Amino acid sequence: MMPMFPREIPRDQIAKYERSFLLRLYEEMFRIREFEERVRFLFLEGAMPGTIHQCQGQEATAVGVCQALNEDDYLTSTHRPHGHALAKGLTPLEILLELFGSIEGCCKGKGGSMHIGNMAKGMPPAIAIVGGNIPVAAGMALALKMQKRPQIVACFFGDGATSEGAFHEAVNMAAIWNLPVVFCCENNLYGASTHVSKITRLPSLRQRATAYGIEALTVDGNNVLAVYEMARTAAVKCRAGEGPVFLELITYRLTGHSRRDPCLYMPKEERAAWAAMDPLLRLREALLDRGEVTVSELEAVELAVKQAIEQAVEIARKAPPPTLDDLETDVYAKSEVGI
Amino acid sequence: MKRMGIAEALREAIAEEMRRDHRVFCMGEDIGIPGGWGGAFTVTLGLEKEFPDRMINTPIAENGFFGMGMGAAMLGMRPIVDVQYGDFLLCAMDQICSNASMMRYMSGGTVSVPLVMRAPVGATGRGAQHARNLERMFLGVPGIKIVAPSTAYDAKGLLKAAVRDGNPVMIFEHKLLYGSKGPRTESGAVDATSDIPDDDYVVPIGRAAVRREGADVTIIAWLLMAHAAQAAANVLSAEGIEAEVVDARSLNPLDYETIGASVKKTGRALIVEEGPITGGVGAEIAAGIQERFGDCLRTSVRRVASPDIPVPFAPVLENAYRPDAARVAAAVRAMCGR
Structure with missing residues (x-):
């Protein structure tokens, strides 16, 4: 499926924002891209255990949504969580430590790539069974509502998850109870290798949400400003008790579904067209076009990010693994009564 | 002190916990409806009058609202979610077995899921799909504690312990033990009433109870089968066989201290379980006894x-499905060479 949004980020859209904010968006997105590329290389060289699901090409959805959140808001993620985690404020180091299976990782080496999270930063370990995090996010939003707290939950999932019962049950309950959750559907056109056109007759996945009586919008998910603006509007609604909101963020995975996927199911012309829609490339061009930012400034941002990630890689490579004493700990919280 | 059945005792436990702790709330199907039923078996009947904002009546969406209970628990609430029939837990297996049970471990011990799950079980004239004993399905799922009370005293005390525990706890309740009075009483109900103290108490999770002492054989059971075991023990006593009845009451963790003390004394162990013999809780207890106390x-x-087999409908077949005192007594006689 070819891109349906114009490639250029509109000038009047980019003119609305401070230079520093735009540079921050670029830095956040570049950090995700660089992190994922570095991790891919670590896997290829055999330095990292496990498997990975990467998000190159989808940086604008994570960054656009998280920029619309407050620091103390919550986010739930999926088997493809690296970008969401970085955008939510987890450091490259704490994630890399986890990917290397270190006791110093954000989940003490017990989670791994598909369960990255840090509750202190508002992100519980990612839930890697498709759709499984959607009821959990709705439940977190229910708690926030019952506790009369101002926070909201951003719930990320892919196009594939909208066929799960968990999606339908949770969106419906969030709808009938007006829960403060933004459902962020990253429609990257493929659930693993299956094209979205093969799993629904609907022309748009947002119709699956409007069926539950909630506001649902389709957004250019590779234009970080478009994502940010829609997410901000959704967040305001949720905080006002008028949630939930569903955002269909149209994007494209520029990498395989997982570690060894050569993407033979994606037509070459389609891949080429979407490569041109790379969200980093589009923001970079728009920034340079605006004239306030120079190539050397962007390169300085990129260099600083690369150096920080390289330093984190060097630390994470040498970090200690868990000991066998850690094997059976952390199954239960210490009981407040009895055994 | 007052006399209560299990349904009333559970209701009182929930109400007291909700009064004590504003984080506690109930979530389930057909609860909190004025003029409604209080769930399928009256346990939450009328609680909406005192707690109108904390009785959350859900659509029929078990996987969804068990997951929501987990999410709410992660953010500091103390949800009590229930299914109308234990069989419906299978609709929510992903949320229970892949999310709630694993979150603590996957987070490296940083996230807590203080989620209580209630499930009525037992073969009660409804055919195969509203009848199973699901304890076995969760026994091999690390991260979930399991309790299965046979008396009103234990039901109240274990539910309170579950609410306060801080971990996912599944409480199985037997439909024939809820009570023998009221409009939704089951045919064939067994008296499980207890004297309930006026003061607050908990029954610790992980402790079995010796219901009857005896030197010849240890009978281990829970829920309805704990009553069958005691009835069998009374019959056997008249024949000169003294059975010790251990009500396991907590299935995860299992109390091997109490089970072991009894088995060491009697040298004989019989496990009584409602549910298919293959792959049941009894298999686990049998292996656990053999490994720990085989020498005795x-x-x-x-x-x-x-x-x-699936649970049959025709009463004559259902009665043959469900172990009873006669079958327990016969097994004991065989073990004792009588």
């Missing part, structure tokens, strides 16, 4: 359980 056994561990 005078005869091999035995089980009385249901055949490996």
